[in-house]
Amino acid sequence: EPEVTQTPSHQVTQMGQEVILRCVPISNHLYFYWYRQILGQKVEFLVSFYNNEISEKSEIFDDQFSVERPDGSNFTLKIRSTKLEDSAMYFCAILKEGETQYFGPGTRLLVL
Amino acid sequence: EDQVTQSPEALRLQEGESSSLNCSYTVSGLRGLFWYRQDPGKGPEFLFTLYSAGEEKEKERLKATLTKKESFLHITAPKPEDSATYLCAVRPWMIYNQGGKLIFGQGTELSVKP
Numbered sequence: 001e002p003e004v005t006q007t008p009s010h011q012v013t014q015m016g017q018e019v020i021l022r023c024v025p026i027s028n029h030l031y032f033y034w035y036r037q038i039l040g041q042k043v044e045f046l047v048s049f050y051n052n053e054i055s056e057k058s059e060i061f062d063d064q065f066s067v068e069r070p071d072g073s074n075f076t077l078k079i080r081s082t083k084l085e086d087s088a089m090y091f092c093a094i095l096k097e098g099e100t101q102y103f104g105p106g107t108r109l110l111v112l
Numbered sequence: 113e114d115q116v117t118q119s120p121e122a123l124r125l126q127e128g129e130s131s132s133l134n135c136s137y138t139v140s141g142l143r144g145l146f147w148y149r150q151d152p153g154k155g156p157e158f159l160f161t162l163y164s165a166g167e168e169k170e171k172e173r174l175k176a177t178l179t180k181k182e183s184f185l186h187i188t189a190p191k192p193e194d195s196a197t198y199l200c201a202v203r204p205w206m207i208y209n210q211g212g213k214l215i216f217g218q219g220t221e222l223s224v225k226p
Contacts, residue, residue, distance in 0.1 A: 030211075045213040103158075104155050
């Protein structure tokens with residue numbers, strides 16, 4: 001059984017629209033992460049979230065991105081105004097067993 | 113700058129033909145090195161964590177080793193179901209001791225033919 005599930009599995013949106021990607025861990029965790037993978041490229045770190053605060057973010061994570069835990073369990077990534085270059089697989093991860101991160105199945109985002 | 117480079121980019125093997133994948137890294141300090149398997153359209157699936165030079169981990173046909181500059185993933189007698197992209201990632205040492213980001217290599221795409 002995966003440590004986290006993600007919804008939706010696929011999302012198609014128009015450029016300029018807002019999208020919200022969701023991550024649902026199967027149990028309580030303190031550390032959450034979002035990564036993205038553009039087709040054919042490396043997995044890239046976006047942001048880490050600890051104790052309900054952003055602990056680290058990359059240059060990619062600009063003002064168009066935000067994260068939150070609205071109900072204490074789900075963990076969301078919001079992109080306010082999507083661009084064509086936001087098309088990618090987005091992965092949520094949780095920290096477990098020391099330094100090991102476990103990844104969700106991903107959300108494939110396509111911006112038209 | 114922290115960096116991870118994997119080689120080869122792609123590897124084709126016959127079933128039963130053993131080989132090794134390489135992961136070279138440059139980090140200011142290593143908190144951990146991780147191997148993941150990724151199937152097309154899926155999330156990375158955790159395989160191994162290595163923390164210090166000389167450490168080795170094994171799981172079925174896979175064995176991961178770590179030196180101060182690189183890691184190897186050895187595949188012994190591979191089967192077609194081992195076909196996947198294998199990702200290497202490092203967790204650089206940071207002031208805060210836990211929970212830092214991973215830096216990934218570009219992966220090695222392994223294809224095992226029957």
